[in-house]
Amino acid sequence: MTTAVAAKTKLKRMEPRMTTDPMLPEPYRVRQVVKETADTFTLTLEPSSGAGASRFRPGQFSMLWVFGVGELPISISGDPAESDRLVYTVRSVGQATEALVSREVSEEVGVRGPFGTGWPVEKAEGCDVLVIAGGIGLAPLRPVIYEVLRNREKYGRLVILYGARSPRDVLYRKELTAWARQRDTQVLTTVDYGGISWRGHVGVVTTLFKQARFQTARSLAYACGPEIMMRFVARDLETRGLARENIYLSMERNMKCAVGFCGHCQYGPHFICKDGPIFSYDQMRPLLEKYEL
Numbered sequence: 001m002t003t004a005v006a007a008k009t010k011l012k013r014m015e016p017r018m019t020t021d022p023m024l025p026e027p028y029r030v031r032q033v034v035k036e037t038a039d040t041f042t043l044t045l046e047p048s049s050g051a052g053a054s055r056f057r058p059g060q061f062s063m064l065w066v067f068g069v070g071e072l073p074i075s076i077s078g079d080p081a082e083s084d085r086l087v088y089t090v091r092s093v094g095q096a097t098e099a100l101v102s103r104e105v106s107e108e109v110g111v112r113g114p115f116g117t118g119w120p121v122e123k124a125e126g127c128d129v130l131v132i133a134g135g136i137g138l139a140p141l142r143p144v145i146y147e148v149l150r151n152r153e154k155y156g157r158l159v160i161l162y163g164a165r166s167p168r169d170v171l172y173r174k175e176l177t178a179w180a181r182q183r184d185t186q187v188l189t190t191v192d193y194g195g196i197s198w199r200g201h202v203g204v205v206t207t208l209f210k211q212a213r214f215q216t217a218r219s220l221a222y223a224c225g226p227e228i229m230m231r232f233v234a235r236d237l238e239t240r241g242l243a244r245e246n247i248y249l250s251m252e253r254n255m256k257c258a259v260g261f262c263g264h265c266q267y268g269p270h271f272i273c274k275d276g277p278i279f280s281y282d283q284m285r286p287l288l289e290k291y292e293l
């Protein structure tokens, strides 16, 4: 193959695939499945057509359809710069997620999207970036970490605070270690229950704030995890001086259509699927105070 033809072929592969109908799933093939913990797996999918994968912004999600089982929203956990694949980290909690993590290499999955708002990473330029995650909440935040590390000169310190239930539930172990070695980057991990061999921190993620080094007046915070965790994280950050509009949270509600038609994911005046899943604390605070929503 001549260089020109090879370049053309490569370009064609990298062209983003444009979905004309957001309700129509596109077939993707499983390229790799990696076991992260006992119940959580990372799946790499590539378009069955051989075209480039859909482009996405950090924080966006797809609707993944396991044919014959069901469709479910899953955040994209891969690197936005990798245009030939989409990566998802899935915790098996029920029928659809179990079917998804049981897919084998070369089996097909339907993909709709990407949908939703992303983390406003560009807003953090010139500022310290706080990534605060609980459990599987690290998955939708991983693309932010990739973006910041790739464009290191644009941002101040990167502080990653991560809480898991137990040492066995810690996701992306090798990457957490690698990120901690990057310049101006601090990674702090805590668990709810340590066990006898755990030498690290024990406690909820907010207990890590004491050790975290960032300039409150020039920081943006991105948080994802159980709602109760985000409520406390946001309150603590505000108490420490972060402006509400500089704290972003990723909200989760069951959804069906992902395009604002079905109303399943309505949260106060918002549809999580199209107005979210990422909202500023400024927008979410009045709703987060209402536990029953």
Ligand SMILES: Cc1cc2nc3c(=O)[nH]c(=O)nc-3n(C[C@H](O)[C@H](O)[C@H](O)COP(=O)(O)OP(=O)(O)OC[C@H]3O[C@@H](n4cnc5c(N)ncnc54)[C@H](O)[C@@H]3O)c2cc1C
Pocket (backbone or CB within 6 Å): 061, 070, 072, 073, 074, 075, 076, 089, 090, 091, 092, 093, 094, 095, 096, 097, 098, 136, 139, 140, 251, 252, 253, 254, 255, 277
């Ligand atoms: C925008 C968005 C992004 C998401 N990203 C991820 C991700 O990256 N990785 C991942 O593992 N999961 C993610 N989820 C959650 C995932 O969609 C649900 O776990 C999945 O739909 C459960 O389907 P199931 O059939 O396996 O379980 P079901 O049988 O439907 O439910 C099993 C249990 O999980 C609870 N549950 C179901 N859906 C949700 C939900 N949306 N929020 C809270 N509890 C729920 C049910 O109440 C039940 O207790 C995301 C959800 C949303 C809305």
